[in-house]
Amino acid sequence: MANWQQATVLSNHFWTDNLFSLKVELPPQNFIAGQFVKLGLDINDKRIQRAYSLVNPPNTSYAEFYLTNVADGLLSPKLAALQPGDSVQVSSPATGFFTLEEVPDGECLWLLSTGTGIGPFLSILGTDAPWQRFKHIVLVHAARFSADLSYQALIESMQQQHPAQLRYIPVVSREAYEQGLNGRIPQLIQQNELQKAANHTIDKHSQVMMCGNPDMIKECKTLLESMGLTKNLRRQPGQITVEQYW
Known part of the structure; x- marks a missing residue:
């Protein structure tokens, strides 16, 4: 209790x-x-x-x-x-297993979020662990409108501290947006647009964490598995770690 x-x-x-x-x-x-x-x-x-x-x-x-x-x-x-x-x-105390301690090592850490699902990623990026463990980190935040892309000052300060490691990609689905990508994360992965924007591939050397809309998580998981990635389990480490946010 x-x-x-x-x-x-x-x-x-x-x-x-x-x-x-x-x-x-x-x-x-x-x-x-x-x-x-x-x-x-x-x-x-x-x-x-x-x-x-x-x-x-x-x-x-x-x-x-x-x-x-x-x-x-x-x-x-x-x-x-x-x-x-x-x-x-x-x-x-705080609880939950959506932590970097549960994620195997890899070349590139992909953090895919929608809406308020970016919250735990900001907490993770506020620690030393991701910067020490991963050569590249891609933070993706998807929202319906550009006004919903919160925490811009914090993210910008992280980019300034880690310019060679962190790539931030905002995604907007319901209005034209020139500062990032337009559409939904699953389709952008499928079309290779997200990978092009990040200048990194998503493969077995990647680790992908996802938090936010259940539909996004379900679609991305199915897509990533078709690309050869597997769900990360303690008994069988893989490349896909998810948090069912609601």
């Missing part, structure tokens, strides 16, 4: 009308980047809780979450309404 800690809201930043980042004050947490905790609020004498990945790297004095405000949701509208100084319950 999870333990609960009361955390104080530090900030609640809205990127768009529906996308927001909630930052809360917590003692440094010794979790593994890529893991998640639960956020909870007591509503009508009942604790409503949902699992959310941590965006921050381990051992910071805060916890950060990248969320979608679902209009008819039981919890997210309440989280979206939180202001600095308000309280929220956070479960402890």
Whole structure:
């Protein structure tokens, strides 16, 4: 059973009308980047809780979450309404196996995300491990509109710190977008457009982590398996590691 800690809201930043980042004050947490905790609020004498990945790297004095405000949701509208100084319950310890520790070595690490699924990848990239283990890292973030491509300043700072290693590819599906690619990740892989943009192939020397829309994950997994990659399991290491985000 999870333990609960009361955390104080530090900030609640809205990127768009529906996308927001909630930052809360917590003692440094010794979790593994890529893991998640639960956020909870007591509503009508009942604790409503949902699992959310941590965006921050381990051992910071805060916890950060990248969320979608679902209009008819039981919890997210309440989280979206939180202001600095308000309280929220956070479960402890963090858990989950969507971590780099579960991923075998490879030449190129592909991080494929949609929407708020980029959150755990930002946590992973905030640690030393990916930069030490992989020669090349490709971060792909797909969204419906360019306004939904959050955390641009953070990603740009990572590119500046690791210019020879990190390639960032934004993908937009519902409007023309000249700063990245247009379409959906599975089709862009199938057409070899994503690989061209990254200047890297996806093969058995790659490691692919995917987080976000279940349809994207399902389609990409099927496509990657047709290309000779296999699902990564502890008993049988492969090249495809997934997080079923909702």
